Amino acid sequence: MQYNHQEIEENWQKFWAENQTFKASSTSEKPKYYVLDMFPYPSGAGLHVGHPLGYIASDIYARYKRHKGFNVLHPQGYDSFGLPAEQYAIQTGQHPAKTTEANIATYRKQLDKIGFSFDWSTEVRTSNPEYYKWTQWIFIQLFNSWYHKDTDKAEDISTLISIFKKSGNAKVNAVSDEDIAFFSAEEWNAFSTTEKEAILLQYRLTFLSDTEVNWCPGLGTVLANDEIVNGVSERGSHPVVRKKMTQWSMRISAYAQRLLDGLETIDWPQPLKDSQTNWIGRSQGAMVSFDVANGTEKVSSEVKLSYKELEALKELRQNLSKAETILWDELKNKKGAAKFRKKYTIGAFLVDYVCLAKNIIVEFSGKEEEAARTEFFAKEGFNVVRFTNEEVIENVLSVVSKINAAIQFPKAIEKGAKKEVALTAKNQYKIAVFTTRPDTIFGVSFMTLAPEHELVSKITTDAQKAAVEKYITATAKRSERDRMADVKTISGVFTGAYAIHPFSGEKVQIWIGDYVLANYGTGAVMAVPCGDQRDYDFAKKFEIPIPNIFEGVDISEEAHTGKDATKIANSDFLSGLKYKKALKLSIFEMEKRGFGYGKINYRLRDAVFSRQRYWGEPFPVYYKDGMPQMIDAKHLPIVLPEVEKYLPTEDGKPPLGNATAWAWDSRAKKVVSNEKLKNKTVYPLELNTMPGWAGSSWYFNRYMDAANTAEFASKEALDYWKEVDLYIGGSEHATGHLLYARFWQKFLFDKGIVPVDEFAKKLINQGMILGTSAFVYKATAFVKEGCGCADEKSNDDVLNKIPTVLVSKNLFSSDDEFETVVKNYLMDKGFLSPLNADIVMIVKTEIHADVSLVNTSDELDVDAFKNHALNAAYKNSEFILEDGVYKVKREVEKMSKSKYNVVNPDAIVAQYGADALRLFEMFLGPLEQAKPWKTSGISGVSSFLKKLWKLYFNEEIFEVSKEKATKEELKVLHKTIKKVQEDIERFSFNTSVSTFMIAVNDLTTLKCNKRAILEPLLVLLSPYAPHISEELWSKLGNKKSISTADFPVFDAKHLVESAKNYPISFNGKMRFTLELSLDLSKEEIEKAVLVHEKTIAQLEGRTPKKVIVVPGKIINIVG
Template identity: 60%
Template sequence: MPFQKKKFAMQYNFQQIEKKWQDYWSKNQTFKAENNSDKPKYYVLSMFPYPSGAGLHVGHPLGYIAGDIYARYKRHKGFNVLHPMGYDSFGLPAEQYAIQTGQHPAITTEVNINRYREQLDQIGFSFDWSREVRTSNPDYYKWTQWVFIQLFGSWYNKKTDKAEEIETLIAQFEQDGNTTIAAVCDEDVAQFSAEEWTNFSDKEKQEILLKYRLTYLADAEVNWCPALGTVLANDEIVNGVSERGGHTVIRKKMTQWMMRITAYAQRLLDGLDTIDWPQPLKDSQTNWIGRSEGASVTFKIKDVEGEIEVFTTRPDTIFGVSFMTLAPEHELVSKITTPAQKEAVEAYVEATAKRSERERMADVKTISGVFTGAYAEHPFTKEPVPIWIGDYVLASYGTGAVMAVPCGDQRDYDFAKHFNIAIPNIFEGVDISEEAFADKANTVIANSDFLNGLPYKDAVTKAIAELEKLGQGKGKINYRLRDAVFSRQRYWGEPFPVYYNQDGLPQMLAQQFLPLELPEVDKYLPTETGEPPLGNAKAWHWLQYGDEGKVVTKEEFTNANPVGKIGGPLELNTMPGWAGSSQYFNRYMDPRNTEAIYSDEAINYWEDVDLYIGGSEHATGHLLYSRFWQKFLFDRGVAPKQEFAKKLINQGMITGTSAFVYKDVEENKVYSKGVVGDKKVNPVHADVSLVNASDELDIEAFKRWRPDLAEAEFILEDGKYIVSREVEKMSKSKYNVVNPDNICEEYGADSLRLYEMFLGPLEQSKPWNTAGITGVHGFLKKLWKLYLTQNDSEPTADNLKTLHKTIKKVEEDIENFSFNTSVSTFMICVNELTAQKCTSKKVLGPLAILVSPYAPHIAEELWEKLGNTESIANAAFPKFEEKFLIESTKQYPISFNGKMRFTIELPLDLTKEEIEETVMAHEQTIKYLDGRTPKKVIVVPGKIVNIVG
């Protein structure tokens, strides 16, 4: 039937088109990137997802679509583009699910990944899937373990300002001991000579080296939940108890693997100036690192052996000290507390252990603390200074102790007022009867012996000098950044390639034995003795003879032949979520390499990420740790660049638009939005798929969905039931999740891609409302129609003007990541060309290329219809030509006192005077002036005329 056939071709059949081109790309490996090419390289990376059980919702692809548009654009611009994707597949939700169901996390993870892949494939991304990585794959985490071993085998030399092999440190110990070394290390390292070093036992040597290594064991404070037998994140704690089950949580010290990221504090700060990342993100890293200059001051304690070290940014105010405050967790607290105060102090310490750090920081209104009964000695006046404890001092910041200067610090001031402690005034001519005076710049110091009369800067210098003379202080730069805890008491993470020898000292597995694979366990919970889940593994001991090594049971290990045997129990902790994501961007360059983390050729070709797209919530986690690892790999000659990503864009969150029906509190009635009035009602979530574009509820479907309301009476308005709408986080529990699959099915991937971009600026968060998608879908239909008639005719001036206006705008928009305005531009362009009845291939061809990064499937199809036989993916981007846009006249807006009243069309080559003359003579002007004489006439040629008066 020829009639039907013709009609078929007339219609935009997105399902058929999208399937066709996705198959084509896959079959032809259109987007496979080569590790060498004559073209310049460009590396576009989107942060890889954690494959959760819920699947993708429309919020996830936002950043991927933006990245994909940019990657496709760069191909049109002649670049060899690397655009990979993978999965951050270790993580807590899979483990939680395993605990609940007993299913191995590897199985659920595999299922989730397959689902993600299906969903991603539907959207038509130009990923090079041959490079996929999964952090939970042994082939991948082999190299995570390898980096860990490199960190263990390195120390930070402050003299060369970089990480070096531990062997260079040992050589120096052998030569000079540790007296001449400038290293970043633990604070409690004793001094030793070369001779002493040589005489140390192996165990002693290993213990000392551990204090220098870039990853090391230390006691760190954690949120311990005894009932769950696990450590909790701050956000798993609500009001001091665990979110799950409401159990008590306490602060507790545990031995943990740590990363000496503090060694890189200054370089992480300095590096920010060299990368094009959003300023807010840089700000949060800067604040996180928290550099402050000041002094470290040592206070002796009266009648007790020991001293208190504090860090202060205001050594100039040292004569204003009237008390000291220690964090309740400070190690000296139990030592210095007098018997009379013991009970009160212990009670306070216990109470504080129940509060989270965040709670303590956020709560500035409640003032609490206890006097220890002990006194310190002021370094200069030798007067006694009472020592208090207070939870506003955090153990993890600085030294966990402050010298309190109430006249100069508001928190100290409030504390002193509350507990009736003296507030000596050390500022010249400043009233401190109401509040502390923290303005450094605008006063001079008084009542301060040798500091009297000095302004802030001079007083700081002088105070430090005097402290140095006493041997009780020195100038110091302090960082808020702390070493990162790298152990997790979890199952579903990378095992540490570590066993413990007879002395209990950690030993690294040799590279040939990597990866050390995650063992099977029966239960994913902590053991009965409170050990991490790996404690449940039957075989988790390392047994090695020479080049032969394997994982065995404890019995096998104990009974094995002792001659030449090495090994011991393996580490029970696993690595944290950020371990696998800290170098994945490099691994994509050469993901199947089994000999090395990646080849020199690959890393020297791709070097670094040119554009990285991801959420701002990773600002101080993933993005700081990755920069740290990259700098370390750089120091050790493994990576050629100090920073892994030149440019970074944060995509915003897509929120959901929840729908509510109003259920009467007493009666079994639900009211439409407009008829609620002042009735007492409860809002009840309705699934957004049951609501149409006009907020009208499908009542029958709703009744099937919520059988408990099937019998309810629905009070309508105008015969319809209208829901109320509210923007909330997109989440299953709020029934506002929208799946991209459904959208692709109903409107197609190209519509989804366009609509995600059309919603608003990439960086901002914005609500999703499926109703609006008909707009971009309608645009694609119009675009399709525009290509129904095409020929080799010459384009008109109007055609060319529309085309080149569009080229200019779209190119600018892509470069500025302003994708939403591009979509509008396409709509305007197609509306104009349709009105112009444009049929010229010389216009339609370039337009298809412009559209193709955004809507690649329809673009390929139209490109083919135009007679091309090659994929559009590598077609050259159209060149903008100014000459088609030149205008000779302008619609001048004429405003009165800054308010536009009417426009006049005038030639653009008029002078200021000519414009003024013409405008003032215009009848509309005369009408608006109504006989008044203007005070002033502002003429900006090419822009505006403003008449004042």
């Protein structure tokens, strides 16, 4: 009977679906095992053969674990929010939900054909409101939490509030924004609700702030650092620029250390751990503060703004926002003592409006460093009045009347604040730096600030002013990419100012240079040229002294960057010490003297969480008095509203700004029409949506209890399944999904919501499957120029006669030979007159041919190629063949549509079957490695399946014998059991496919048809080739699915041998083998070998110096 894969596979796929064979039980006595694939994004292009690789591996493991008696959870779902569907929606006007739904349907159909044992009853989709309800819920939990460094975990915001109430914020040890103003308990209690909320935002784990973000104009949204590759967007490769915007952020930096520590506890690939470690970028060192000298050179007294600020100011005066214009229209009419100015600088701050005569500042709220501004303005004797954009737009008259009130009844400025500020004002400027080498502080010979550093304009002397400004202008012009690409050019300029070395008291020059990055550390470095190559190069270029503080080290050529072995010299109290001790002592001294302290810096930035896109989770947030408010969890989900178009609004708001019903009625507790915004209890809702990683950061927990409507997942389910035991997916998620998901998991763990703080115990990165592209060689003819005698027209005639010619691969070995071959062909066929042969030039180009047109022997189907839809240009081409066929060149490349090398799994399944596809994908090579796909290879596993099938048949009749298995047959079976089990457990799936082949070859040779062998063999094979195994299993008379069968138990007694075919080597080289009994002692073996005639021949009369005998392994004769 013929093996008919189509019928068999269809039947069993139907059987599994109908019987819910792979549904996981949550009330099982069995031990649990959770196998998960990384969340797929259902793209419109569908699957190619590279995609199922990881799914097949995880499916094999899941099925194996079921045979081994585990209760296995093996779910699947879709990360269905995201950019591609939205880009498509913008282009076609189709609702992303619709296209997503269609893509999922295609995806599912393709998956089903491969025979995966997914438990589809737990399917989740991130774009489903029942799912994102809980994503919103987690967001609220984050909002209501702060990170307490004392307990080293996230706590409810209420514990922070109670500390504030009792003792203010001076002693709170929390992860927060930088530059937080201190306040006492009394002050806290006196703050207005809005003020309190503004302060709490600085502590919450998700918070709203003005941050420099990566704005991508091409996509119309901001991007996280991990969504940018080489300065352009990961999706679509659009340029990205820096821009300041008010955004939701996630305080992932609070977890930096724990994210590092957690890596120690999980079994993940080292390269992945390395890249997370790298991304987090921990560096241990010290913060040191250098005073700027009040030098002899005159420092200009007027308050200056940095170049950037001045440029921004000019622009701002001209381009007022809508709210600003409305308010200015009212204020500008005021005359006399109440005259207002717009965009005016007070100190280093830019204020929106100021009335100088009445000392009133009017500002829009939500600016950076609001507390610091207030403090500074108070010191200068100004009263500050703040309004939100919305207040002004909605009722400008009430705003104006409040301003009038402030002019008439100025608030008394607190004396305490004034006194404190006066004290600090006496102090000169300080430059804070972070260094990982405080032990080399005596090697500091200058300092370098980033050109953007705020102090630059304030400390630059008049003499250097022109040079500094010129340099800053020049740097500002260079794009981010230019600066990144050009590392070699050393540039900088002296500010004229000096800093005081905190230990030695010496004056060191302060420079600016663009090798110092504004957004890392403090944007300033203490330069130690003898110990840092960049500082060294800088010092050399500008002839700054390079003091040597290393004992016995030559620094005339380059800096000495090593640290461990070298002793410090010329360094006062640090002299003679090695790195470790000097480091500790230097920090100790700094702390004692009060100008520095030990600090650990992380490169990891807080993650921007807002996206100006439509197709994402809406935030459960509305705004009241400019302050974000969470919607109570019981009113979730806040469902994504319908919009007419998916583009930003005309005034630049995100797409949700197009929604007509997007306001929160705080009384009715529901989303209502925007028209009701006039009501006092109706507020605008957040217009941003969440980023793609929101839904994928916790989905693995949802699978444990996917249908739960009351909770994110029940406690019982979470406690039973705990974490993913095996997680398989691509390495591209290393610093995105996998870092964010670990962060959320740790947060949920802190809040007692999940029982473990790492969500995946073991992770495997499957390698990419590459395509084997096919190329044809195309000949293009040109006419040589410059003869000067012939007229152009006749040359055109020559060219017009020449058709496109394609040359088979092995007909030439050089470009010259190629030209000759083509010319000879053209002349033979009469396309080219021999008279014109010399004026024609032939150039070779390689073009991709669709791989489906090429057979296993690299031969092109010429007719199919000519008639291929994409090859209209070659319809009338001539082909130069070799031995009657056209051979193509093959090359391994990434699988992609543009390279015509994409192989669709559906086609493979139709022709060879899902079992063959599964076996072949595994057979290609180690799971973790990248490897090329070559469809020709599949015939090997296909004939294996046919051979296996044959073992169970006597011609047309299914027939297995009840006879006892022979020793030989049992040996084959048990060898296979042992090897397959070992292979699966170390995820070496390719070698177990070989093992099956060997077993079937051996059993065929032995003509074995014993049930005792063939029945357990099916269980071994069933994780790999489940359909054929089920079919033969049921033919053997079994009523239940093979997935319920126990894995065969290995018995070593079947492998016991009485003799061993020993390899006999001479000086380590194997020369011949000799069969000897395993009962022999070492001495007997040695004797037997030495008297053997081949040994004597090998030795050629020499006496062996030594004979190594490893019983059961090898014999080595030295001599």
